[in-house]
Amino acid sequence: MVPASPGRHRVLRWLNHPRRLVRLTPGQRRRFILVIGNTIVTSGSIILQVSTRGNLVVWTLALIAVSLITGILAIGTEWLIVEGTNQSPDSGSARGPAWPRQDQGPGYPAGQAPYAADTTTTSLELPPADPQFIGRRPHLQQLRSMLARTANDGRGAPVLALYGMGGVGKTSLAVQFAEEVREEYPGGVLYLSLGAAGTGGTTSLDAPDPATSLGRLLAALGVRAGEVPPEEEARRRLYHDRLVGRRVLVVLDDAKSAAQVRPLLARVRGCATVITSRRPLGLLEADPFTVGGLDEDDLRELLIRQVGAQRVAGEPDAARQIIRACGGLPLALRLVAARLGANKHWTLAELAGRLSLDEFRSGDVRVRDAIAVSYADLSARSRQAFRLLTLFPSVSLREWAPAPLLDIPVAEAPLVMEDLVEAQLLERAARGTSNGNEYRFHSLVREYAEECLTAEETAEEQRAALARLGGAFLTLAEYAEHLTDPTVPRHGRAGGTLPSHAEHWHVDDPDLLRYAEYGPTRWLLGDCRRVGRMVERAHEHQLWDLCWEMSVVLARVLETVYTVWNRWDDVLRAGLSAATRRGDQRAESIIQQGYGVLRHYQDRFDEAEQHFTVSLHLCQEIGHRPGEAYTLRWIGRSHYFAGHFAAAVHDLENALELSRALGNKLAEARVLRDLCEAYAGLRRFSDAEDAIRTALELFAGDAVEQGADWDVRQPAEAARARRDLGVLLNRRYKFTEAEEQLTSAVDTLTALGHWYWRASAVFDLGMLRLRQHRPIEAEALIRQAYETFHNSGYRYWTAVVGRRIGMLRLEQGRVEEAVEYVLPALETFQQLGLGLWESYTLRVLAWARREEGRLDVADQHLEDAATLAARYDDPWGLMRVRWMQASVWMAQGRPEAVRLYREAAATAARYEEPWQEAEILADLAKALRATGDRAAAALAEAEAEAKAVGTTRRASRWRSLAIGGGRRERRG
Structure with missing residues (x-):
């Protein structure tokens, strides 16, 4: 047969396949419609012209025939033009992928037309766009x-x-x-x-x-x-x-x-x-x-489109719960919405209450299947890691986690994690930290992984993997603790005071230890909660040694990494239970110390002292002197916070003597820092300054003779000591050096990420700015500290700083605002049983009532404050109460005010505070003059002028009246 020549019978071929019209591009369809329209219009025009003449029927039929033929020829011509353009080798405007080229492909005989179109052409048309497409x-x-x-x-x-x-x-x-x-x-x-x-x-x-x-x-x-x-x-x-x-x-x-x-x-x-x-x-x-997930707003709009705005608006909390359970996956939301649409009688709350992986389905479409595909494509090792990673005790996964779970080298763990990321079964949560990359499961993916764990790993295999994981945490925690407190030997070193029986995974592996050594304090801050959850899991699986040993580490480092976390009770309770089962009194004593520290930072000071007392008896019973020194220090701190300064000094001096006998320089420095506060409470400022400067020398000094393991150079501890020194210098009006010390402390604590201690140092810097007569800066700093403590739920510090803000408002004449801060602070101190702080706050509240003209109420508050100051043996605080009370009595016209002024002046003289004594004597002179005793008034004025000579105190009178006395406004 003679092959068909190119272009032969093209019009006929086109007419034989009208279905190709539907395969035209939108532009081709528009031209097609335009040709048909033009043909019809032209035919109509000719018909109208001919109709006005004779032979109407004949001419009409002829013109219609001509018009139709012309239209068909026009369509064919248009299509031939399009097809010819489409087949031009150098044309870039092809109109459809289904039209064949007529040139020959490589490897075919001459004259053959291998690409001729026929009815076997397969269509790969783009699916319709999603009508529910949203966002993006x-x-x-x-x-x-x-x-x-x-x-x-x-x-x-x-x-x-x-x-x-x-x-x-x-x-x-x-x-x-x-x-x-x-x-x-x-x-x-x-x-x-x-x-x-x-x-x-x-x-x-x-x-x-x-x-x-x-x-x-x-x-x-x-x-x-x-x-x-x-x-x-x-x-x-x-x-x-x-x-x-x-x-x-x-x-x-x-x-x-x-x-x-x-x-x-x-x-x-x-x-x-x-x-x-x-x-x-x-x-x-x-x-x-x-391609990441949709945000909550887009998912909410998608839910509204599928189930209706009325149902979503009627149950906003349930809608929010469903949206969050979907985790940004539009497929998950559509499946849930489809079920809601098919079951109109369901409420959103009913479905939200039972949401699990199995609920994300509709018909034969399931989210589970989408996850299963990715899981099936993994290697055997990655599949096992996917399952076992659900044992990790937090949503955020460390990059080293697969190593102990699979018992593989630590260096290979990041490769396993990245393989799961590439399979879209994990996502990166954070990058570039000292702990390496962090990862997390999508909530639905994690549920699938947990199902795989139950189905494919035996209970014994899970227990063994959990023991290795806990052993890795124990290795890192003990190493980080050793780096922050070298007096606590790391596992395996000579001199350990607590024999270990738990499995320590890769205790000397540098690839594992590097995660803690670059920032040991940061590691403890970042992973203490994970260690806490590991304690609970170890207790659930009856890994008793692992449980109590991790509890001991947490109990020892709570002072450094404490945070308000309700689960600490469960963690320490589990550790104490495991230690009791093993009959280890040393472990029990340490966990009791941890309980005491926790109660202290929860502002439950009486309970804290009870736990410390139990720990002290255990340490004395087994003859563990380092533990005894540590516990004595904390008992002294408890007395200090209760306002019993003399008892605090007694216990802290005993702890200092024992620490020095043991050669524990770090413990000695910490006790000296606490002694500074106790001495200041008794207004023994010289002793306080000697103690804190000695502590600072130890914290910032070189390694001592015992070697590098006993090096007490601790930047965080040194920063806290500088803060204490700055506060003390501020109280002694040495403002220049106080500013240097406090600024340095704030900078260091900010760099180290110790937000709690930074906030307290910021507050102390604000107090310095007050005494430097820089009120705007002072208020900004104090407000910053208040927001930190208030948002974190620390009641004690929130009350302390709130009281100070109330005083600022009183100085500004904003009495109502002052009361709004002072009353909650007073209530907090009463609930915590802090009588001395209650006395301080009553004095501020009396100031506010006096400004309101409610002198009787102010007098009653001051009487209550005086009773509390006397009960806590706080003569300085009692002096300030009597001074303010004398001003109230003067306003009431009571001549007994003179007696109160004289008592207050005598107390100020005993404590060698000439500026304070001068102000009190000046007020005494006014009171004497009001009673008519001019001679005594003149004598008091002369004495006040003599006391004022050489003093640099220029603070306003009522500010000095309200400044807290005796005890430092800080904790710990």
């Missing part, structure tokens, strides 16, 4: 920018790779993007799913190989089945040759590997490829784009 507008814009940038950088054939976990909406985003850029690709858009069952429902075993995929693409481009070469490489060459001269966008959905997708890339200038995949494929040709 910034993502679409970013993809457009990437497409334009890549198209203009010389490559000319962009490849965009969209990565994300199953159900996150990669396919919807790719389809929406393809629809929006369709006009830029007149050659058409090809869509090919690389999974046998479509998106989200396949495994790598189901995925078509590249040869099969190329065959489908070639069929869509008009190549008949019999003309597709069998070899993959030949198909790839034919595919690229078929794309030449066209602008085609190829969407490859649900790709599994680079090998599967690389031969399918439209690497022809003018074309582009969009790939979706669950994990990065490592394609150097591709620009990666990570």
Whole structure:
């Protein structure tokens, strides 16, 4: 047979296949409609003209026939033009991928037309855009920018790779993007799913190989089945040759590997490829784009669209719970919403109350299946890590976690984590910290992993993995504690005071220890809660030695890393139970100390002293002198906070003597720091300054003779000591050095991340600014400290700083605002049983009542404050109460005020405070003059002037009246 010549019978072929009209691009359809319209209008015009003349019927029929023939010829001509343009080798405006080229492909005999179109053409039309597509507008814009940038950088054939976990909406985003850029690709858009069952429902075993995929693409481009070469490489060459001269966008959905997708890339200038995949494929040709979850606002809008605004508005809390359970996955939300839509009688609260992985389904579509696909693609080691990582005691996972769980080298652990990230089963939570990268599970993925753990790991295997993980935590915790307190030997070193029986995983592994050594205090701050949860899990699995040993570490470091955390009680209770089972009194004593520290920082000072007393008796019974010294120190601190300064000094001096006898320099420095506060409470300022300067020398000094393990150089401890020294110097009016010490303390504590101690140092710096007559700076600093403590729930410090803000408001004449701060502070001190602080606060409240003119109420508050000051043996505080009370009596016209002024002046003289004595004597002179005793008034004035000579005190009178006396305004 003679082969058909090119272009022969083209019009007839087109007329024989009218179904091709539906395959025209939008531009072709518009031209088609325009041709038909023009034909009809022209025919109508001719008919109207002929109708005015004779032979109407004949002429009408003739004109209609001519018009129809003309229209058909016009349509055919238009199509021939389009087809000819589409087939031009050097044309870039092809109109559809299904029209065949008539030139010959490589490897075919001359004269054969291998690409002639026929009815076997396969359509790879883009799926309809998702009608519920929402959000992602910034993502679409970013993809457009990437497409334009890549198209203009010389490559000319962009490849965009969209990565994300199953159900996150990669396919919807790719389809929406393809629809929006369709006009830029007149050659058409090809869509090919690389999974046998479509998106989200396949495994790598189901995925078509590249040869099969190329065959489908070639069929869509008009190549008949019999003309597709069998070899993959030949198909790839034919595919690229078929794309030449066209602008085609190829969407490859649900790709599994680079090998599967690389031969399918439209690497022809003018074309582009969009790939979706669950994990990065490592394609150097591709620009990666990570598809994350939708935010809560977009998910809420999606829920409203599917279940109705009325149902969502009627149950806002349940709607919020459902949205958060979906974790940003639009697929999860749609499945839940579909179930709500199908069950109109369900309330959102009913579904929210039982949400689990199994609830995220509708028909045969389940979120579980999307996760299962990724899980099945993992290696055996990564699958086991995926399961065992659910044993890690926090949502945020450390990068070293797979090492003890799998018992593999620590250096390989990050590789396992990154493999799970690439599979979209984990996501990075933080990067670049001293602890390495952090990761976390999506909530639904974690639930699936927990199911896999139960189904595929025996109870004994889980217990063994948990023991290794706890052993790694114990190794790191003891090493970090040793680095922060060298007097506590790390496991395995000579001199350990507490024999260990628990398994320490890789105790000397430098790859593991490096996670703690670069920032030991930060490690303790960041991981103490994880260690606490490990204690509870060890107790649940009856790992008694591991349980009490980790509890001991936590109990020892609570002073450094304490935080208000309700679960500390459960942690210490579990440790104490395990220590009792083992009959280890030393462990019991340490955990009792931990209980005491916890109660102290919970402002439950009486209970704290009880626990410390039990610990002291245990230490004395077993003859453990370091523990005895530590406990004595804390008992002294408890007395100090209760306002019993003399008892505090007695216990702290005993602790200091014992620490020095043991040669424990770090313990000695800490006791000296506490003694500074107790001495200051008794107004023994010289002794206090000697003690704190000695402590600072120890904290900032060189290693002592025992060697590097006993080095007490501690930046955080030194910063706290500088803060204490700055507060003391402020009280002694040495403002220049006080500012140096406090500023240095704030800077160091900020750098170390000790937010609690930083806030207290900021407060003390604000107090210094008050005495320097810089009230605006002072108030800003004090407010900053107040916000920190108030937001963190620290009642004690919130009350202390709130009382001070109330005093500032009184000085500003804002009495009502002052009372709003003072009354809650008073209530807190009463609830905590802190009588001395109650006395201080009553004095401030009396000041406010006096300003309001309520003199009787003010007098009663001052009487109550005087009673408390006397009960706590606080003569300085009692003096300040009597001084203020004398002013109230003067306002009431009571001559007894003179007696109170004289008592107050005598107390100030006894404590060698000339500026205070001068102010009291000045007030005494006014009182004497009011009673008519002018001679005595003149004598008092002269004495006040003499006392005032050489003093630098220039604070306002009422400020000095209200400043807290006796006890330092701080804790610890």
